[in-house]
Amino acid sequence: MIRVSKWVLGLTAAVGLTLSSAGSASADGELHLYNWSNYFPPELLEKFEKETGIKPTMDNYASEEDLLAKLQAGGGGYDVIFPGPTTLGTMIQKGLVADIQVNKMENFKNVLGPFQTLSVDPDRSYSAPYMWGTTGFTYDPAMVPGGKLEESWGELFKPKDELKGNIAMLNEMSDVWNAAAYYTGVSKCTEDPKEAQKILDVLMAQKPFVKVYSNDGTIDRMSAGEVAVHMQWNGAAHRVKANKPDVVYVYPKEGTTLWTDTLAVPANAPNMENAKTFINWMLLPENAAAASNYTGYSNAIIGSGKFLSEALSSDPAVNMPEEYADRLSGFEICSDASKSLRERVWTKLKS
Amino acid sequence: MSLVSATIGALTPGRKKAGDANHWPGLAFMACVFFAYVYLPIAVLIALSFNENELVTIWTGFSLDWYIIALQNEDMIRAAGNSLLIACVASFCATALSTLAAVQMSRDRFKGQSAMNALVALPLTVPEIVTAVASLLFFATLGVTQGLITVMIAHTVFCIPFAYLPIRARLEGLDPRLFEAANDLYATPVQTFRRVTLPLMMPGILSGAVLAFIISLDDFVTTFFVGGAGSTTLPIYIFGLIRVGVSPEVNAISSIMLLVSVAMVSISLLLGRGHERG
Amino acid sequence: MTIIDSTAAPVAGYDSRKRNLRRQRLLLIGPAVGAITIFMVAPLLLMAWISIQTRDFSGSVVWNSYSAEAYLRFIFERNLDDSLSLNFDYLLIIWRSLWLAAITTGLSLLVGFPTAMFMATRPKKWRPALVFLVTVPFWTNLLVRNYAWILLLRDHGTINSALMGIGIINEPLPLLHNSFAVSVGLTYSFLPFMVLPIYSSLEKLDMRMVEASFDLYATRLQTLRRIIFPAAMPGVVAGAILVFVPCLGSYVTPELLGGGKTMMIGNLIGLQFGAARNWPFGAALGFGLLAMVLLAMTFYALKSGKSKQGISL
Numbered sequence: 027m028i029r030v031s032k033w034v035l036g037l038t039a040a041v042g043l044t045l046s047s048a049g050s051a052s053a054d055g056e057l058h059l060y061n062w063s064n065y066f067p068p069e070l071l072e073k074f075e076k077e078t079g080i081k082p083t084m085d086n087y088a089s090e091e092d093l094l095a096k097l098q099a100g101g102g103g104y105d106v107i108f109p110g111p112t113t114l115g116t117m118i119q120k121g122l123v124a125d126i127q128v129n130k131m132e133n134f135k136n137v138l139g140p141f142q143t144l145s146v147d148p149d150r151s152y153s154a155p156y157m158w159g160t161t162g163f164t165y166d167p168a169m170v171p172g173g174k175l176e177e178s179w180g181e182l183f184k185p186k187d188e189l190k191g192n193i194a195m196l197n198e199m200s201d202v203w204n205a206a207a208y209y210t211g212v213s214k215c216t217e218d219p220k221e222a223q224k225i226l227d228v229l230m231a232q233k234p235f236v237k238v239y240s241n242d243g244t245i246d247r248m249s250a251g252e253v254a255v256h257m258q259w260n261g262a263a264h265r266v267k268a269n270k271p272d273v274v275y276v277y278p279k280e281g282t283t284l285w286t287d288t289l290a291v292p293a294n295a296p297n298m299e300n301a302k303t304f305i306n307w308m309l310l311p312e313n314a315a316a317a318s319n320y321t322g323y324s325n326a327i328i329g330s331g332k333f334l335s336e337a338l339s340s341d342p343a344v345n346m347p348e349e350y351a352d353r354l355s356g357f358e359i360c361s362d363a364s365k366s367l368r369e370r371v372w373t374k375l376k377s
Numbered sequence: 378m379s380l381v382s383a384t385i386g387a388l389t390p391g392r393k394k395a396g397d398a399n400h401w402p403g404l405a406f407m408a409c410v411f412f413a414y415v416y417l418p419i420a421v422l423i424a425l426s427f428n429e430n431e432l433v434t435i436w437t438g439f440s441l442d443w444y445i446i447a448l449q450n451e452d453m454i455r456a457a458g459n460s461l462l463i464a465c466v467a468s469f470c471a472t473a474l475s476t477l478a479a480v481q482m483s484r485d486r487f488k489g490q491s492a493m494n495a496l497v498a499l500p501l502t503v504p505e506i507v508t509a510v511a512s513l514l515f516f517a518t519l520g521v522t523q524g525l526i527t528v529m530i531a532h533t534v535f536c537i538p539f540a541y542l543p544i545r546a547r548l549e550g551l552d553p554r555l556f557e558a559a560n561d562l563y564a565t566p567v568q569t570f571r572r573v574t575l576p577l578m579m580p581g582i583l584s585g586a587v588l589a590f591i592i593s594l595d596d597f598v599t600t601f602f603v604g605g606a607g608s609t610t611l612p613i614y615i616f617g618l619i620r621v622g623v624s625p626e627v628n629a630i631s632s633i634m635l636l637v638s639v640a641m642v643s644i645s646l647l648l649g650r651g652h653e654r655g
Numbered sequence: 656m657t658i659i660d661s662t663a664a665p666v667a668g669y670d671s672r673k674r675n676l677r678r679q680r681l682l683l684i685g686p687a688v689g690a691i692t693i694f695m696v697a698p699l700l701l702m703a704w705i706s707i708q709t710r711d712f713s714g715s716v717v718w719n720s721y722s723a724e725a726y727l728r729f730i731f732e733r734n735l736d737d738s739l740s741l742n743f744d745y746l747l748i749i750w751r752s753l754w755l756a757a758i759t760t761g762l763s764l765l766v767g768f769p770t771a772m773f774m775a776t777r778p779k780k781w782r783p784a785l786v787f788l789v790t791v792p793f794w795t796n797l798l799v800r801n802y803a804w805i806l807l808l809r810d811h812g813t814i815n816s817a818l819m820g821i822g823i824i825n826e827p828l829p830l831l832h833n834s835f836a837v838s839v840g841l842t843y844s845f846l847p848f849m850v851l852p853i854y855s856s857l858e859k860l861d862m863r864m865v866e867a868s869f870d871l872y873a874t875r876l877q878t879l880r881r882i883i884f885p886a887a888m889p890g891v892v893a894g895a896i897l898v899f900v901p902c903l904g905s906y907v908t909p910e911l912l913g914g915g916k917t918m919m920i921g922n923l924i925g926l927q928f929g930a931a932r933n934w935p936f937g938a939a940l941g942f943g944l945l946a947m948v949l950l951a952m953t954f955y956a957l958k959s960g961k962s963k964q965g966i967s968l
């Protein structure tokens with residue numbers, strides 16, 4: 027057994043040396059972005075190419091777990107990725123992202139004070155802020171009994187009979203775990219298997235009534251009336267309103283996750299310099315505002331306000347009314363033990 | 378035969394023959410069911426690609442707009458370019474490797490030869506998903522970045538049996554006396570290969586190469602797991618679109634792909650027939 | 656084999672001839688065999704090795720941590736408090752894969768056999784065209800073929816719209832994202848693999864045998880049972896294996912038509928290398944699938960050996 031494994035490793039190492047020299051060779055002037063679908067305006071990519079001469083291409087992932095999987099399997103040759111703090115924390119811990127010294131970049135001064143630091147990346151060395159928003163749920167008043175739902179996660183986790191099979195959930199571990207934790211009153215960072223079991227029980231009880239778990243196409247799904255209620259990010263909810271002005275975005279009273287996404291660079295990115303150029307460029311007010319106008323989320327750049335469209339600031343899904351402020355729940359760094367529990371609850375739910 | 382049947386017929390009066398060899402009740406009906414099953418989805422897909430409405434299912438009028446939008450889609454064009462590039466490289470490499478191996482295998486007999494034949498056919502036996510994830514592990518463990526190169530390698534490997542089998546079959550069908558004749562006429566081994574073996578193998582090589590090309594072009598699973606930045610092929614691109622939702626643009630792209638495959642298969646069949654005659 | 660002589664110079668001695676031959680084998684067969692050994696056999700061995708490792712919380716493989724954990728997961732699950740309990744979820748997915756592959760094989764046979772027979776009983780000049788018609792869809796992209804079924808089966812798809820249009824149903828039937836959709840899609844994907852082998856078996860059958868059978872007052876049923884089925888048997892067995900094996904390992908069809916809920920073993924494997932990030936378990940599942948396929952092939956080898964004998968009798 028050992029001899030075989032040695033032989034296999036020896037052989038693979040030899041091939042690896044030859045291949046990696048060939049594989050890492052990449053043409054100058056390229057930039058490969060790896061992002062959620064529908065999370066970056068195509069026109070902004072064209073603008074970047076026009077201004078810098080660097081040719082960007084964009085591929086999409088379906089969840090942060092997929093992104094992490096790709097990075098663990100060798101990075102896939104991507105230069106810029108868009109992870110949230112949990113995933114970014116794991117990536118920093120595992121050495122999967124490059125220390126690109128964002129804090130020393132020319133445009134870093136444009137970053138809003140609170141965003142100049144991040145729990146998992148305190149001095150913003152690895153990451154720059156991209157968008158931030160909240161995770162709540164959206165419903166179509168025309169499709170729910172009585173035309174109104176309570177502002178509670180209970181409407182999703184214990185749906186009324188009429189809504190069974192007519193709800194959709196996000197397919198994102200952190201968001202779903204957090205929502206179930208708020209609902210059951212358990213800490214997001216619990217290390218207690220019994221508490222994790224409570225979360226799992228709520229999710230498993232809900233599972234038969236969920237039409238689909240998906241992060242892609244949430245806007246289309248709500249617009250086309252395929253479901254009545256959709257766990258959703260606020261920017262997506264904002265974009266649903268363009269097609270269906272009556273939909274309501276709910277900030278659930280048990281707790282609403284406040285999240286931030288970042289721009290980061292994989293450790294073995296083939297076009298490291300271009301990636302830095304891109305991140306610095308994204309810290310300009312005009313460009314950050316363009317991204318906000320497209321995605322419907324807020325950015326963290328000083329002076330971007332004057333480029334924002336009117337529709338954004340007038341929508342309570344984007345510009346949160348003051349009374350909901352105490353419902354927001356920020357990101358917390360959880361221990362490995364807690365992350366492991368979360369991961370196992372998710373695996374059990376999805377199998 | 379007719380004598381026998383006439384005799385038996387005479388012996389057993391009142392019995393009628395039960396049927397005619399070429400006519401069975403229900404066969405034509407089942408064949409119709411079959412062809413409807415096979416062609417209906419394709420027909421619907423093509424029809425809907427000409428629908429002017431964005432809602433895909435409700436027909437509102439004829440329009441070529443979605444084709445224009447699809448053909449102007451830069452990402453789609455780039456993906457199509459990648460598909461063609463990968464298919465060209467993979468089918469060329471696989472055909473070259475297979476040709477060399479087939480020549481030696483068909484004229485040689487040695488211990489372990491059947492094991493080698495089995496090895497060459499291995500990509501046909503192992504389920505593609507298993508090969509794909511094994512390759513992913515292999516490249517990841519080596520620290521090779523996934524991308525065009527890894528996809529080309531993986532495609533070459535699974536194309537080998539598709540190129541090898543037709544070439545080998547062609548060689549097996551050749552008359553060995555042709556080579557003896559060349560030898561008798563004092564041709565050197567190299568001359569024999571270039572002037573006799575190679576031209577005779579050509580139809581096999583061509584059909585092997587075309588088969589490998591189509592198989593590579595069609596592939597999704599291997600590319601999905603082994604690919605990375607810059608290796609987005611048309612199937613990968615379409616998969617991304619389908620994941621987000623059904624759209625008339627996807628209908629148009631799919632219809633174009635359908636047309637291209639059918640055209641390619643028809644051409645390769647016609648080519649193959651020409652060679653058979655020659 | 657006959658040109659061995661021509662490749663060696665007549666004057667050369669036995670030893671140098673042997674050396675020449677060996678070099679020739681290395682140069683000609685070596686590249687193809689080498690490519691498959693390095694890029695296919697070695698990865699499979701590496702996969703075997705990884706299947707007996709463990710993973711940490713973030714999904715990275717912990718090297719040299721030998722454990723049977725991945726194989727235990729086939730029937731046991733670790734509860735959140737680390738205790739083990741029986742869990743048949745994964746076995747259920749494996750069972751569903753086998754069951755769907757069997758259903759698909761059966762459906763293909765049901766539709767494919769009469770079609771093959773229909774083709775074989777047409778005049779000779781029509782047959783190449785019919786074969787072409789059967790194979791055309793097979794050459795079009797697998798994703799495109801499955802996508803076409805999404806258009807037909809979804810809630811507001813062609814079939815539901817048509818049925819609601821003529822007033823047979825009021826609510827759309829749930830046709831997509833279930834086992835039904837997957838088996839329809841799989842059958843669609845692999846039908847030609849059933850039709851063609853049966854057709855080529857039947858084509859070899861001398862139709863005069865069938866006529867003779869009728870001449871001898873055999874009924875249709877008797878003729879089918881005694882003449883046509885035995886002749887078609889090798890094709891049926893080959894077709895069954897050609898449909899069953901790729902069905903078992905299919906990934907695209909259950910992914911697109913099954914939604915997230917109708918997973919087959921191929922998707923479960925894929926998931927371990929994507930969102931679930933559990934390489935050892937994925938590797939172990941891969942070997943489970945490989946074992947099932949090899950079992951099916953062995954069965955075929957035995958069966959086809961037997962049926963060949965049957966024909967020669």
